[in-house]
Amino acid sequence: MSSNVIKTTEELMQPILQEKELELVDVEYVKEGQNWFLRVYIDSEDGIDIADCGTVSEQLSEKLDEADPVEEAYFLEVSSPGVERPLKSKGDFEKNVNNNVFVKLYEPIDGQKEYEGILTEFTDNMATIEYKVKTRKKLVEIPFNKIAKARLAVTL
Template sequence: MSSQVVKTTEELVQPILQENNLELVDVEYVKEGKNWFLRVYIDKEGGVDIAECGYVSEQLSEKLDKIDPIKEAYFLEVSSPGVERPLKTAEDFAKNINNNVFVKLYEPVDGEKEYQGVLKAFADNIVTIEYKLKTRKKQVDIPYNKIAKARLAVTL
């Protein structure tokens, strides 16, 4: 049910985003407490502003009301993914070379299930991250299919 809502929402929002040179980062349909939330995360080079989020929300809301794919009451939220945006696709990895990332793995690579460091390369479905171990810089090659979750990481 929830995956169908996400799929339908992605299909409805893509034309709106394409017309406005915006990119779909993620869609989630989740229950928090008694309430359901349909969250759509959008972005573009340089970030999105509140007016763009509002416009997409209005357009998407009209389309959702027409086909009514969600039976229960819900809140629609359209927003920026923020500075720690998720990396969901191979294209996301390719676009974020030399940025700080945090990855969680399905199974350990070199004895670890989490890495934070600089994304150095993404080629042949291998993600290369340079990280610090105490005072030394090291690199790890992680098969793309072993990554459970990944996001940009803010470092201080």
Template structure:
């Protein structure tokens, strides 16, 4: 059910985003309490504003009403992924070289399942991250297929 809703939403939103020069970052269809939420995260270079989210939301809402992939009531939310944007594809890794990232792994490498540091390189299969342990700088090479989740990380 959930994958059908996400796939249909992606098919409906792609032409809307393409026309506006926006990109799809992620789609979630989740239950929180008694309510279902269909969340669509969009972005572009320099970020999206609330007006762009509103226009996309209106257009997507019309298409969803016609296609009706969701049985029952739900809330549609269209927003920016925020500063801790998820990295969902190899292309996302390539675009974010030099940025601070957080990665969570399926299984430990060097005894750790989580790393945060600067994404120094990505060759399509291996992400190279420079991170600190106390005052020492270390480098870790992480196979892409071992990454469970990744996102940009804000440094304070």
């Protein structure tokens, strides 16, 4: 059921996003406590502001009311993915070469399931990350299909 709500929301979002030249980053449909939340994360090349979120929220709310894919009461939230934006697609990885990333793997590579470092390259479905072990820099190559979760990482 949750996947149906997400799929329908993604489909309803497409014309809104195209009209406003925005990108759909992620959709979540989760229960927290007694409440259900439908969270939509949007972005653009120039970033987004609260007005963009408000406009998209109003338009999406109307479309969701018409399509009625959700049986229970829920809260709709439209926002920016923030500075630690998730990396979901191969395109996300290609656009973020030379940025700091955090990656969780399905299974360990070189004894580790998590890496944080600079994404130095993404080619042929392979992410290359330069990370530090104490003062030494190392490289790890990670096949795209081994990545469970990935996001941009803020460095202090």
